[in-house]
Amino acid sequence: MLSDSVKNFINIVSKLPSIGPRQATRLAFYLINSGKNQIEELEKAVADLKKIKTCERCFFIYTDRCPICSDKSRLQDILMIVEKETDLISLEKTGRFHGQYLILGGLAKNGVLEPQQKLRLKSLAERIKKEFGGQLKEIILAFNPTTFGDFTSSLIEQELKPFAQKISRLARGVPTGGEIEFADEETLKSAFEGRK
Amino acid sequence: MLSDSVKNFINIVSKLPSIGPRQATRLAFYLINSGKNQIEELEKAVADLKKIKTCERCFFIYTDRCPICSDKSRLQDILMIVEKETDLISLEKTGRFHGQYLILGGLAKNGVLEPQQKLRLKSLAERIKKEFGGQLKEIILAFNPTTFGDFTSSLIEQELKPFAQKISRLARGVPTGGEIEFADEETLKSAFEGRK
Numbered sequence: 001m002l003s004d005s006v007k008n009f010i011n012i013v014s015k016l017p018s019i020g021p022r023q024a025t026r027l028a029f030y031l032i033n034s035g036k037n038q039i040e041e042l043e044k045a046v047a048d049l050k051k052i053k054t055c056e057r058c059f060f061i062y063t064d065r066c067p068i069c070s071d072k073s074r075l076q077d078i079l080m081i082v083e084k085e086t087d088l089i090s091l092e093k094t095g096r097f098h099g100q101y102l103i104l105g106g107l108a109k110n111g112v113l114e115p116q117q118k119l120r121l122k123s124l125a126e127r128i129k130k131e132f133g134g135q136l137k138e139i140i141l142a143f144n145p146t147t148f149g150d151f152t153s154s155l156i157e158q159e160l161k162p163f164a165q166k167i168s169r170l171a172r173g174v175p176t177g178g179e180i181e182f183a184d185e186e187t188l189k190s191a192f193e194g195r196k
Numbered sequence: 197m198l199s200d201s202v203k204n205f206i207n208i209v210s211k212l213p214s215i216g217p218r219q220a221t222r223l224a225f226y227l228i229n230s231g232k233n234q235i236e237e238l239e240k241a242v243a244d245l246k247k248i249k250t251c252e253r254c255f256f257i258y259t260d261r262c263p264i265c266s267d268k269s270r271l272q273d274i275l276m277i278v279e280k281e282t283d284l285i286s287l288e289k290t291g292r293f294h295g296q297y298l299i300l301g302g303l304a305k306n307g308v309l310e311p312q313q314k315l316r317l318k319s320l321a322e323r324i325k326k327e328f329g330g331q332l333k334e335i336i337l338a339f340n341p342t343t344f345g346d347f348t349s350s351l352i353e354q355e356l357k358p359f360a361q362k363i364s365r366l367a368r369g370v371p372t373g374g375e376i377e378f379a380d381e382e383t384l385k386s387a388f389e390g391r392k
Binding site for chain 1: 197198199200201202204205208209212213214219221222223224225226227228229232235236237238239241242243244245246247248250257258259260263280281282285288
């Protein structure tokens with residue numbers, strides 16, 4: 001009953017992360033009812049994403065030059081490894097870290113590093129050898145405090161041990177504004193052990 | 197820190213219904229990481245929505261001709277009024293109704309009909325006068341069983357009374373697969389009163 005263009009739109013949009021067929025259908029009708037100008041606005045916004053490049057050092061995105069790696073005022077010998085771009089953005093918003101980054105890419109559920117992730121770590125190791133005489137001051141592993149995150153951290157820690165004086169992880173504890181009463185046991189254990 | 201194309205994408209996409217800034221940001225990174233082909237596929241799917249037209253009789257959408265109004269095998273003298281396209285699609289999926297439709301457009305929260313909705317009802321009334329000698333056999337009001345839906349039904353019932361031998365509403369009751377124990381009081385009242 002729906003014409004091919006609508007079916008095609010629903011099909012393509014419902015494959016995007018966290019959008020299902022129902023939401024895609026609603027979006028199709030919303031756009032059709034909003035008229036040509038709004039469709040064109042979205043069309044152009046999507047098309048413009050093709051201008052975006054990925055930095056070959058840290059794998060963040062940019063148009064002209066990488067906002068992280070091209071910023072010479074940032075510390076060069078401390079590096080944070082994160083899973084994804086949005087983690088980097090959240091960490092940057094704290095304004096506390098002024099070093100380099102490496103985006104590793106989505107963690108596999110089986111806790112094994114993907115070939116692409118191994119490549120990223122290898123090229124990092126080579127850069128450390130070439131540019132820093134073999135060792136950075138510190139590498140911070142900033143993965144989610146989950147089983148997969150912990151497992152990945154351990155894997156990477158083994159691999160990068162020779163390339164940093166210190167390898168650290170983000171602290172765990174009761175989140176600010178959270179309540180001790182409702183915190184789970186593991187969180188409270190971490191909060192106790194990390195007390196200062 | 198994000199380049200203008202990405203900010204613009206997030207801005208436009210997060211204005212779409214039930215997509216917030218967080219999901220829009222994740223979509224931007226997903227698309228950038230998926231590469232040019234997938235961005236172009238989405239771009240084209242969006243652009244193709246411009247081909248879609250809205251039927252001037254029932255206000256459903258089509259490319260060549262309206263799948264409802266152009267289908268001469270459908271009953272002509274029974275008409276269902278629905279709020280939106282997705283309601284029509286769900287009702288069509290039942291395969292039980294083979295008449296005409298009128299899509300009224302989103303119901304206002306204050307229970308007042310929008311100028312555009314009044315126009316749609318007026319042009320329906322005129323069509324009934326011209327094509328059916330003044331009266332349809334039945335008009336079914338198929339709005340959501342909510343306060344707004346009920347209120348809108350009552351408004352329209354008053355307005356269209358002269359133009360149909362019978363004006364009906366969809367039945368209410370315990371949904372198939374639902375449990376009486378957990379049904380709310382209003383639903384159970386309706387189920388009792390509509391028993392047969």
